Amino acid sequence: MSAPSNRRSIFLGRMSLPERNYLADALRAETVGGILLLAAAVAALIWANTLGGSYEAVRGFHLGPSAVGLDLSVQHWAANGLLAVFFFVAGIELKRELVAGELRDPRAAALPVIAAICGMVMPAVVYFAVNSLGGGSLQGWAVPTATDIAFALAVLAVIGTSLPAALRAFLLTLAVVDDLFAILIIAVFFTSTINFLALGLSVAGLVLFYLLLRKGVRGWYVYVPLAVVIWGLMENSGVHATIAGVAMGLMLRCTRREGETSSPGEHIEHLVRPLSAGFAVPLFALFSAGVSLSGGAVHDVFTRPETLGVVLGLVVGKTLGIFGGTWCTARFTKAQLNPDLKWPDVFAVAALAGIGFTVSLLIGELAFSENPVLTDEIKASVLIGSLLAAVFAGILLKVRNAKYKALCEDEERDEDQDGIPDIYELDKPEFHLRMAAIHEAKAAEHRRLAELASGTHAEDDDPA
Template sequence: MSGFARFLRIETTGGFLLLAATAIALVWANSPLDDSYRAIRDFHIGPESLHLNLSIGDWAKDGLLALFFFVAGLELKRELVVGELSDLRSAALPILAAVGGMLLPALIAVGVAWGEPGIERAWAIPVATDIAFALGVLALVGSRLPTAARVFLLSLAVVDDLGAIAVIAVLFTETFSVLAAAIAVAGLACYAYLQHRRVRAWWLYVPLAVVVWAAVHAAGIHATIAGVALGLLTRVRADAGEEHAPAVRLEHRLQPWSAGLAVPVFALFAAGVTISADSLGAVFSSAIPLGVVAGLLAGKFFGILGASALAVRLGVARLPGSLSWRDVAALAMLGGVGFTVSLLVAELSLDGEAAELAKAAVLIASAFAALAAAALLSRRNKVHARGAPTEPSD
């Protein structure tokens, strides 16, 4: 394994690359070379006969992000079968926190932008939490926090992503081809059979995955769903004499490509919004962008923290002994970092200037949430570094 691949597996690296790609996109799109940015992003390539004559931006959104969602699907499957989410009692707190962190932002977005054209789908923009960026911030400034903090955030983000995936599948399937869907189902069944038979030939899996992806895209379902489905069908339990299960091996090999290529390239072509005094003013004076900001900041924070407190108070979940409520509050603020999936939903749900303003709102809210969470986590990090006792009631 190369040193560069190991470097890309460090959680802070994915966050830094995502941030760098976003910064490049913003500078490029607001420079004298902005025409070249849009020309590259909107340049179409691919076979029209297969309905794959897509723009470079769409290839990044529909193609490269499928890799990101495949890795997310692998992680979700592992957590559900052998990880923290496999035990309902242990999983109750992050699951209910994630549900609260999805419902309240959506309700706030709808409440703020009620009656606005596009809100019937744009309410989903503040629902998601960016796993890579959130874990990167935690690793950077919260290294002394208990392991339970990372487990809580990771489990919450995985459930959060599952909800976002379901939203994408339901809201953004406009046309539906039965034939293409049947081909996709057949491909997934073949993949599951090969996994069941313990076949390890990559030259079978790669073409099969491409066929499934193309069929899902042609069916009218967002193509990233193909990545999730393939991830969930991958075996996560190692056989006797097998050092690692296929899901672990694949996640180990593909995570650097996801963190180092797929997500940064998507951000490069999704985050290039025009920033001006007028556009910034429009973010805070237009209903949908304002709903996105309020949803990501207030909705995520109070949704995650409130649902966690309610679950513990009702006795359906318990707070790990190593965590305090102030730790949970800092992690709840970190949940407001939307980025990848929120930018994707903004592109899918809105068009033109409305989409640009919504993406600007995602960037502003995510940046504020990341900075506020970093300040809170840094303070908690010092408390844990001193070995000060944590009390669940604080």
């Protein structure tokens, strides 16, 4: 029997090629969506602070069939309807990470899971401490616990930092786990009275959705109407309707069978992600981020305990929670940091995770729904806290930008132009043979030059 291995595992190391390719495609869509999200947030702020009356009139306009309980405002449709698409994609991402990604191996999953949990607990602790000392409301403890991956990647795109794939994977996995716990928080703490009939019918619809998938039934015309019915029943049940989205996402198969180039989950995610990142989330931001940012409002953000707790939770709590959880995991387990990266890199990514835009705005609306004035102040604190986290992380990342570019160039180098980065061909026999031939040719050339320099090189016979 072999002895147990004491070898320390490397975290934030090189990913497998399929994981790297999937990550590149996912982050490319999220980055574009994040830039649109930034644009929508800026547009909402300009609209609300210049033509506030029309902004309130548009987002407060009601539409939808009242007979089935769906006569909702535009803002409500954006928060509960469009974000269901966002959480549907989050459910697929989570399922894929659990069966084929970073979370499939419990030992590998421990690091991002612990980091994400610490990154949600610490902001809540900071918020709780600030409001306990300042006499504020504790209802908003969950607001600073969320991370917005699209907004974070948009910041990276704007400041031009090329994070290595391992750091981007760490950030994405953190956000996936973060989304899971945010969904649980919404389901457990922000569900009021429950309509058990509507909830039961919604669950029945989910069961039917699952059975159709397992039977291999195909066709969007089957699943899209069923998904809309499930969402409508969940909306009427009292449970937040976005839960229906993540439940359906988790049901999709994300493992490939023989002969498949992509699993159903990957295929559907590829189709729906642009809708989520490019339309659903920016439109939600347009009708949720519009708050008055007068001098008095900004002053209130830093003096009122509820809003100050959100800002400090995002900027301080997120950074310390994620970095502390990561460091403790590496310190007390066999995990070891990739030697190409340093702890300041992890600290910068932890600071970047303090950008808590989309889900933080949603939780802020749910937590203070009975106090519209405080809701707007909480939204302002989310915007300011996310901006401060972005600036802080951007400065930290810029310091190491040259190192990141060198690592990315190594990851992308493809000298033989076969579409596979050379670093992933190190284990191929033909790669070793090719490299050995190159080295032998170089050695022979060096020997020839040395012989010429010493005058011992044999001359050709004189035919005369």
